[in-house]
Amino acid sequence: MNVLIAGGDGFVGRNVCAELVNRGHTVTSLSRSPDAEVLPDTVELVSGDITDYDSIDAAFEGKDAAVNLTALPPLHQPRPGTFHDTVCIGGVMNAVHAAQKHDVSRYIEMSSLGANPYSPIAYWRTQGLGDLVAQYSDLDWVILRPSFIFGKGSETFAFIKQYTTPYVTFLPDGGDQPSFQPIWVEDVAQIVADAIEQDRHVRQVYDLGGPEVLTFGEVTRMLYHAAGESVRIIPVPMQLVELALSAAEPLQTIPFGIDQARALEMTNTTDHNDIKAFGLDKSNLMRVETYLSTTSTNSNREQNHG
Numbered sequence: 001m002n003v004l005i006a007g008g009d010g011f012v013g014r015n016v017c018a019e020l021v022n023r024g025h026t027v028t029s030l031s032r033s034p035d036a037e038v039l040p041d042t043v044e045l046v047s048g049d050i051t052d053y054d055s056i057d058a059a060f061e062g063k064d065a066a067v068n069l070t071a072l073p074p075l076h077q078p079r080p081g082t083f084h085d086t087v088c089i090g091g092v093m094n095a096v097h098a099a100q101k102h103d104v105s106r107y108i109e110m111s112s113l114g115a116n117p118y119s120p121i122a123y124w125r126t127q128g129l130g131d132l133v134a135q136y137s138d139l140d141w142v143i144l145r146p147s148f149i150f151g152k153g154s155e156t157f158a159f160i161k162q163y164t165t166p167y168v169t170f171l172p173d174g175g176d177q178p179s180f181q182p183i184w185v186e187d188v189a190q191i192v193a194d195a196i197e198q199d200r201h202v203r204q205v206y207d208l209g210g211p212e213v214l215t216f217g218e219v220t221r222m223l224y225h226a227a228g229e230s231v232r233i234i235p236v237p238m239q240l241v242e243l244a245l246s247a248a249e250p251l252q253t254i255p256f257g258i259d260q261a262r263a264l265e266m267t268n269t270t271d272h273n274d275i276k277a278f279g280l281d282k283s284n285l286m287r288v289e290t291y292l293s294t295t296s297t298n299s300n301r302e303q304n305h306g
Contacts, residue, residue: 113270114127
């Protein structure tokens with residue numbers, strides 16, 4: 001199949017592209033500033049902005065399937081001039097329109113667990129509205145809603161490293177909310193490829209989670225432990241965090257706001273995990289601690305051989 005991946009050189013996209021190439025598909029990556037270094041050599045690169053229809057329209061011509069992976073990260077405030085609405089709603093409208101115009105036979109929308117048009121948090125609210133755009137289209141769509149995706153290049157891992165410190169760190173309510181059901185990016189890439197290839201997934205919405213439920217504090221401890229460092233987490237009342245962020249929010253140099261703090265309170269786990277629809281169960285899936293242990297061991301080996 002000839003497959004277009006919008007956001008193909010991003011964290012999830014580069015893994016999806018590699019999986020599809022390994023399965024023998026012809027793959028094109030669409031992004032604003034294509035990065036060939038993170039993709040297999042056979043992937044064609046196309047420049048375009050999902051929020052600008054005219055810039056992406058031609059990329060859909062001749063494609064059998066299209067995957068939309070574009071979104072703004074939920075744990076950082078959008079940069080000035082960028083908005084969740086224009087990407088997660090407007091971007092989906094553009095992708096769906098182009099796919100319909102060019103008779104793309106399969107359309108995969110990468111949403112997120114918790115997507116809901118009535119959510120008080122902009123990221124999940126606009127994801128929910130974007131999902132409706134795909135669902136009301138005439139396409140053979142599949143909507144995937146994973147929990148926090150982890151792996152090399154994970155936005156959540158980067159966020160933790162940016163906003164916490166080893167030995168002693170502060171987290172809203174101590175990071176004790178059961179916020180995540182982390183799923184490995186390579187497991188997600190396999191699911192995306194199956195959704196493209198298998199007709200039985202058409203017009204289905206899948207909630208996807210990993211093999212365990214972890215709190216934000218637990219993931220923080222795991223990251224530092226894998227790096228050979230300890231960390232003690234000091235709880236900060238959420239009311240105090242929101243008060244401080246309300247005062248700081250007008251300062252656009254601060255990439256963390258009230259919406260992002262509230263996202264850390266949100267329980268992001270599945271009521272029913274749909275990984276079984278893809279022939280998977282918990283025993284098949286990568287666990288965060290196993291992944292971190294493996295990558296830490298490989299990193300130490302590379303340093304020793306260096």
